[in-house]
Amino acid sequence: MNSIADILLLAIDIAFWIVLIHIIMSWLITFNVLNMSQPLVYQIWSGLNRLLEPIYGPIRRVLPNTGGLDLAPLIFIFGLYALEIVIRNNILAFA
Template identity: 65%
Template sequence: MTSLFQILMLLIGVVKFIVIAHIIMSWLINFGVLNMRQPLVAQIWDGLNRLLQPIYDPIRRFLPNMGGLDLAPLVVILGVYALEIILRNNVAMFL
């Protein structure tokens, strides 16, 4: 069961990395640091969007319209951290 806990923690770490990479990349694109006409940037951006849109869309339906400010990534990050805290506090179940 310890292996299951470690696998869950690994998956949580990967999800955190992907969401944070998406957030930082969106900032870099919006501030003009990254150019979407570059094929590599466009492919990475498209891949991250394809991974995260199924997660963001249900959250966006419940959040109020903030006028261009997207809070869905923040909600996802908070949810992932909350799940990590719950798992770490209940690690005895996995032993």
Template identity: 65%
Template sequence: MTSILQILLLILDIAQWIILAHIIMSWLINFQVLNLRQPLVAQIWDGLSRLLEPIYSRVRSVLPNLGGIDLAPLVVLLGVYAIRIVLINNAAAFY
């Protein structure tokens, strides 16, 4: 059962890094450090967006409209951290 806990924590770690990469990449694109006309950048951005957009859209439907500020990635990242904390605090159930 310990291996199940470790696999779940690994999945949450991977999700955390994917969300952070998407956030940083969006900043770099908005500040014109990265250009979407470059094929590699466009492919990575498209892949990350396709992976995360279904999750973000569900969170955006719950959040109020704040104009140009998108808090969906922050809420999802906080959710990943919260799930991680719950799993670690209940690790005794996996033994």
């Protein structure tokens, strides 16, 4: 069962890095460091949006309107860390 927990923890780490890359890319696009007319930037951006929008959408519907500030990635990262804590604290129950 430890291997299943390790796989879950790896998936949580990968999800964290995907969200972090999405956040950094959104800042770089907003400040015109990255240009959306470049095909590679557009493909990565649209791929990340298609991957993360099904996760962010329900979170955004629950959160109050904060104007231009999107708190959905922060809530998702908080949920990832909470899930990681639960898995790490209960890993000995499966041994």
